[in-house]
Amino acid sequence: MAISVLAIVVTRNLFSVIVLSGAYSFLMATVLVALDAVDVAMTEAAVGAGISTVLLLGALHLCKSLEAKPAHKPWLPLAVSVATGALLVYGALGLPDFGDPDAPIHKNVVPRYMKNEVEVPNVVTAVLASFRGYDTLGETTVVFTAGVGVIALLRRRKQGPEKASGDA
């Protein structure tokens, strides 16, 4: 994964960047499978490696395939991202151990989720759709809004007075 990230940073050909990020997504999906997060891994493989690669290729079709030379040296953004990464690693050091049964997140609502009063064997689905129904409704609305935004931005106006109004 580190190799593919480095290659993404170094290379200037956007086509290979897209292919490399697809490969990165697949590697990420395998890592998630190894962490037993199969639902997330499936999403990562389908969205990250599948759909977004195709969408990026579609976008690449509209523009030049060679990245423009940056106008100035990237030291300030590099410093900011390194600092943020270091801060995140520092924060992660304070987290409880991986799989620690006494971790705080296993103490509050998780026992109720695990008791599984909705009797759906996949806890992820139960949490997503039932216990956190409002969140998922919000997420669906976000996806909907994204779609509407793309439609509003990219739709070609049909010439003609009857389609010109009320057509967002």
Place this chain on the structure above:
Amino acid sequence: MRNDLVLRVVGRLMIPSILIFALYVQFHGDFGPGGGFQAGVIVAAGIVFYALIYGVTATRRLVPDCVVETMVASGVLIYAGVGLAGLLLGGHYLDYSVLGHDPVHGQHRGIFWVEVGVATTVCGVMLKIFYMFTSRGNSED
């Protein structure tokens, strides 16, 4: 790429299995990994695969824009409608326990419809974005 025999045969084999797998992911999401979001994306991926082989124009005939746009909106409406159904049957908004004759059955029914809604919207949005991007620079077909 319509005339490439290998691609056509592989596509004929793959696309139905992708769609069947999406249905499995959708309706088996209660028991195994998966759910509406993944299923929607997989359906969209299958249709995008079709578009890569047969061209966007053929795909737009197969899955027209009006269908896709209806899917985008109707998914959210299905989801919100499940919430309203709970409200009408005397529960809280998005409380599925009142949807069946006993709470567990009601939860199952609610989760099922909610996942259908999520899958519909996600699939519609993915396809719509794909159509939008590919139809802008239509020099290939």
